[in-house]
Amino acid sequence: MPDFLLQTVFNASYAASYMALVAVGLVLIFGVMGVINFAHGELYMAGAYAIVFFYAWLGLPFVVAVGLGLCFAGCLGVLMELALFRPLRTNPLGGLIASIGFLLILQTLAVLGFGLRNQTVPPVSQGRLTIGGAILTYERLYVIIATVVLLAVLWLFLRRSKFGWALRACAQDREAAALQGISINQTARYAMFIGAALAGVAGAMTAPLVAPSPFMGHGIIVTAFIIIIVGGIGSLEGAVLAAVLYAFVHTFVTTFFDGVIANIVGLLLMLAVLVVKPQGLFGVRERA
Amino acid sequence: MPEKNTIGAAGIAGIVILAALLIAAPHVVSFSQQELLVLLTINVLVVASYRLQTLTGEWSLAHVVMMGSGAYASALFAKSFGFPVPLAMIAGAIVAGLVAALMSFPLFRMKGFYFLIGSFAAGEILRLIWKRFTNPFGGPKGIQRIPGFPEIDLGFIHIDFYDPANYYYLVLAVVLVSLWVLYRIEKSRIGLTFHAIHWQDKLSESVGVDAFRYRMLAFVVAAFFAGLAGALYAHYLSTVNPNQFDVNTMVYVLIWTIVGGTTRWYGPILGVVTLTIIDEVILRGIGADQVRPLLYGGILILAILFLPNGLESLVMRASDALRRNRGQATSGAMVRE
Numbered sequence: 176m177p178d179f180l181l182q183t184v185f186n187a188s189y190a191a192s193y194m195a196l197v198a199v200g201l202v203l204i205f206g207v208m209g210v211i212n213f214a215h216g217e218l219y220m221a222g223a224y225a226i227v228f229f230y231a232w233l234g235l236p237f238v239v240a241v242g243l244g245l246c247f248a249g250c251l252g253v254l255m256e257l258a259l260f261r262p263l264r265t266n267p268l269g270g271l272i273a274s275i276g277f278l279l280i281l282q283t284l285a286v287l288g289f290g291l292r293n294q295t296v297p298p299v300s301q302g303r304l305t306i307g308g309a310i311l312t313y314e315r316l317y318v319i320i321a322t323v324v325l326l327a328v329l330w331l332f333l334r335r336s337k338f339g340w341a342l343r344a345c346a347q348d349r350e351a352a353a354l355q356g357i358s359i360n361q362t363a364r365y366a367m368f369i370g371a372a373l374a375g376v377a378g379a380m381t382a383p384l385v386a387p388s389p390f391m392g393h394g395i396i397v398t399a400f401i402i403i404i405v406g407g408i409g410s411l412e413g414a415v416l417a418a419v420l421y422a423f424v425h426t427f428v429t430t431f432f433d434g435v436i437a438n439i440v441g442l443l444l445m446l447a448v449l450v451v452k453p454q455g456l457f458g459v460r461e462r463a
Numbered sequence: 464m465p466e467k468n469t470i471g472a473a474g475i476a477g478i479v480i481l482a483a484l485l486i487a488a489p490h491v492v493s494f495s496q497q498e499l500l501v502l503l504t505i506n507v508l509v510v511a512s513y514r515l516q517t518l519t520g521e522w523s524l525a526h527v528v529m530m531g532s533g534a535y536a537s538a539l540f541a542k543s544f545g546f547p548v549p550l551a552m553i554a555g556a557i558v559a560g561l562v563a564a565l566m567s568f569p570l571f572r573m574k575g576f577y578f579l580i581g582s583f584a585a586g587e588i589l590r591l592i593w594k595r596f597t598n599p600f601g602g603p604k605g606i607q608r609i610p611g612f613p614e615i616d617l618g619f620i621h622i623d624f625y626d627p628a629n630y631y632y633l634v635l636a637v638v639l640v641s642l643w644v645l646y647r648i649e650k651s652r653i654g655l656t657f658h659a660i661h662w663q664d665k666l667s668e669s670v671g672v673d674a675f676r677y678r679m680l681a682f683v684v685a686a687f688f689a690g691l692a693g694a695l696y697a698h699y700l701s702t703v704n705p706n707q708f709d710v711n712t713m714v715y716v717l718i719w720t721i722v723g724g725t726t727r728w729y730g731p732i733l734g735v736v737t738l739t740i741i742d743e744v745i746l747r748g749i750g751a752d753q754v755r756p757l758l759y760g761g762i763l764i765l766a767i768l769f770l771p772n773g774l775e776s777l778v779m780r781a782s783d784a785l786r787r788n789r790g791q792a793t794s795g796a797m798v799r800e
Contacts, residue, residue, distance in 0.1 A: 213714075225768070234646070272721050273767045275714055279760030346498055397587070397710070404580050435595045442584045442591070450569045458565055459485045 178308030183430050184423075189315040190420035191420040192322035193377040197395055198414040201325065202375035203330045204252075206409050207366035209262050210270035214278040215399060218393025221376030223387035225287055227294045230382075240323035241269045241379045251281075256367035261360065262275040278392070280293065285389035289332045293386040318380045325376065326415060329369070333411070342366055401445045407455025408441020417456065485635060489628035496743075497627040501699060503632055505740050508638045508692040509633035510719050511730035515645050517725060518654065519678045520661035521578045522711055525566065525586030526689055531708030532589065533559035533690020534697035538609040539599060541698070548612050552694035559690020560683045562589070567679040583710070594705040605704025609697055634695055646728055648684065657681055678788050722766045724773020735775045738762075 197219055204212045212218075224226070225244030229235045259273040274298035302313040344352040353359050355390045378387075385391065400419050406413030421441060428437035448455060489497050497534040514525050537555025546554060566585050573581045593600040600606070612624040612633065625631045648654055658672050659667040668674050697703045723734020741762065746755045770776060 195511060257766075257770060259764065263771075266771055268721065269767045269771060272718060273764050275718065276760040276763035276767070279756040279763070283757035283760070287757075316764075393710075398582055399581070404577070404584075408576065435591055439588055439591045439595070440586045446569060446584045446588070449573055449577060449584070453573050453577050 181284035181307060181309035181425055185309055185311045185315070186430075187188075187423040187426035188319055189311075190317070191368075191419040192319045192393075192424055193381050194398055194402060195415050196322055196325065198399045198406070198418050199329070199411055200370035200377075201399045202403050202409065202411055203342075203366055203373070203405075204295060204370035204412045205403070206411075207342060207363055208264075208270070209349075210260055210267050210274070210312050211408070212255070212370070213271055213274040213393075213396065214255065215374055216394075217281040218251055218284060218332055218374040219378035219395050220387065220392040221281060222248045222252055222370065222375030223382040223385070223391065224289060224378075225375070226293075226296055226379045226382035227289065227387055231294070231296045235361075240374060244261055244379030245372045245376045248378070249372035251369040251375075252371020253364055255371070260365070260367070280390070282389050289389070291389065293388045295385040299383050300393045310453035314383055322378055323341055325373070329373075330411075334460045338362070338365060365432030398441075402447050404455055405448050407457040410455065410457040413455055413457030465625075471701040483724055489631045493628070495766065497631065499739075499743055501627050501631045502696070503736065504631065504634045504638050505692050505695050505699075506716075506719070506735050506739070507732050508641055508695075509689055509716055510723070510735045511645055511728070512685045512692070513686035513716055513720055514725060514728065514731045515649065515657075515688075515719070516681050518649065518661060519681045520659040521571075521574065521582075521678065522666070522717075523570075523586075523682065524710070524717075525589075525679065525683075526584035526590050526685065526710045527716055528586030529559045529563055529686035530563045530592070530689040530693035530696070530707075531687070531703070532693065534693030534703045534708075535593060535600060536690070537607065537694035538606045538703050539698045541610050543599065543609070544608065548610055548698055550709065551700065555694040555697075556687050556691040560687035561731060563686030564679065564685045567675075567682050569680075570674050571678050583713075587710070590705050590708055600703070603702055604695075604706065605707075607702045609701045612698055613699060630699055634699075637691065637695060641691065642732075645684075645688065647712050649728055653677070653680070716765055722770075722773055723762065724775030726772070727775050727779075729778075730775035733778070737774055 197215065200218075201212060201215050204210070204215070210344075217448045222244040225247045226240050229243050230237055249416035255274065255277055259277060260270050263270040263273055298314065299317070299319075300313040304311040304316060333343060341352065341362050342365065344355065344357055345359060345366075349359060352362075398421070402417045403414055405421060406415070406417030411441070421444070424444060425437045425441050428440045488500055492500060509526070509530055511524075516523055516526060528597075533555040535555075536558035537548075537551045539550050540551035540554045567626050570578060570585060591607070593602050596602070612630065614624060615622040622629050624633060632693075634729040649657075656667070656672055656677050659672065660677055665672050691706075719738055720731040721734070722738060723732065724730030739761075742755065742759060746758055749758075766774075
């Protein structure tokens with residue numbers, strides 16, 4: 176039984192890692208752009224397909240392929256900022272709808288380029304860590320480590336660098352930030368790149384474990400919504416903690432009941448948070 | 464701003480032409496397009512009821528699930544309890560309204576984006592329950608072999624509703640009556656209150672409007688008509704399953720509504736009709752089924768970028784231009800607006 180519990184903890188930590196990356200990206204985009212990026216799950220999908228192309232087909236080293244996937248998703252994000260979110264800055268609902276249009280385009284491109292069926296990616300490593308009777312494969316361990324490193328770097332970048340200050344200033348009050356001489360366009364571009372790249376890197380690293388499909392973005396975007404609501408819409412720290420909380424609840428309920436019940440429990444958790452504390456666990460109350 | 468009640472000769476001509484088109488429609492299209500026409504007419508009711516819900520300023524993502532509630536309830540009433548189908552449909556719509564009433568207690572504690580996501584969660588929970596519990600909802604496969612609308616046989620006249628053309632007329636009648644009711648509600652004092660809550664909820668509360676009650680009312684009425692649409696849909700396709708009411712479908716309702724425009728009652732209807740015609744007739748005509756979502760997405764983005772107020776802004780521009788021309792023709796004696 177303790178092995179079984181430890182195994183579930185391993186599984187939950189892995190799930191929490193990639194969920195946190197995706198959710199933090201979504202929060203960053205929402206914070207700076209003020210728009211809900213519905214295509215965020217498709218950026219995750221784009222990262223996974225970068226692995227299919229660069230790693231499985233071209234045979235580049237996995238790390239290089241992940242880096243390319245990160246850049247590819249990030250560039251897609253910048254493209255979205257330039258083509259969609261910038262012209263629609265005064266129209267958040269329009270931005271949301273435009274991102275749905277972009278989602279349809281990305282999905283179709285994936286279908287056209289790679290077909291409808293699920294892709295298989297050769298394993299990166301056969302190694303595994305065995306603690307008691309519980310198994311943690313290296314592939315999952317890498318995801319956990321990479322997440323911790325990436326989030327730590329992001330945190331330092333936001334707290335210590337000048338761009339980080341600008342980014343947070345824009346997230347707090349766009350007009351005031353502009354009055355202080357911060358370029359809104361440039362900040363938005365950086366935020367979109369980083370946010371999209373985080374989703375892309377999550378998709379890239381989990382690609383060998385999930386059999387990428389053109390419609391894989393759908394499940395993850397729902398999860399990311401739940402996480403950012405539970406954590407508080409504007410809060411990066413909240414997103415990370417909520418990802419851990421959600422991943423643990425979801426994994427444990429899946430283990431003891433089944434996946435659909437776990438989804439229902441996850442949604443109930445989110446609804447409960449919304450009812451009791453609409454600003455989320457770590458969010459700031461929106462000014463009326 | 465009171466709307467003018469006088470309808471000019473052009474208006475009457477327009478109504479006559481529209482009526483003729485609606486009546487002739489099933490006879491000038493192919494069989495598969497007849498089926499499409501039925502679904503399109505049902506979708507008109509879905510978006511029109513959705514617009515009523517958005518009048519109070521909150522955008523629900525549970526509307527399609529409300530439609531599903533009506534569909535499931537009506538199917539179960541007819542199949543498991545043996546209700547006559549017309550009665551089951553009304554009962555289904557009432558159930559959808561009741562579900563909305565229950566949901567409004569947690570949901571209307573939230574506003575804006577939080578409401579958007581909260582309504583999504585509430586709807587998704589319901590949908591997953593249909594998916595999870597085989598008894599009575601049939602699980603992922605849903606409910607099959609739902610009884611159809613009973614045929615009318617008066618001896619000299621015989622109407623079989625398995626024929627899509629006949630079912631279309633039935634749906635058209637139900638939808639037109641529903642649209643008229645929705646229109647009357649919007650133009651009534653209640654509709655004005657919805658607008659007031661949308662633009663100035665604090666102010667309207669300060670003069671004694673119970674914002675919660677009116678938001679709930681809009682939500683329940685919209686769900687009732689969405690449920691009715693769902694019931695029409697279920698007894699036509701004779702099958703319902705949870706995937707028909709998932710977030711993809713909701714996204715389409717959202718797209719139709721926003722591309723159509725939301726300041727006038729006809730905006731969303733314009734959106735669903737135009738986009739369906741573009742999608743089914745023109746894009747299907749091109750033939751490449753796999754590319755359709757891409758083109759659809761492209762059209763959507765272009766519409767949002769270049770027609771931010773929706774298709775209805777084109778209508779308004781056209782009617783303004785028409786009015787101006789006419790004004791000049793009658794030596795500028797008529798001063799309008």
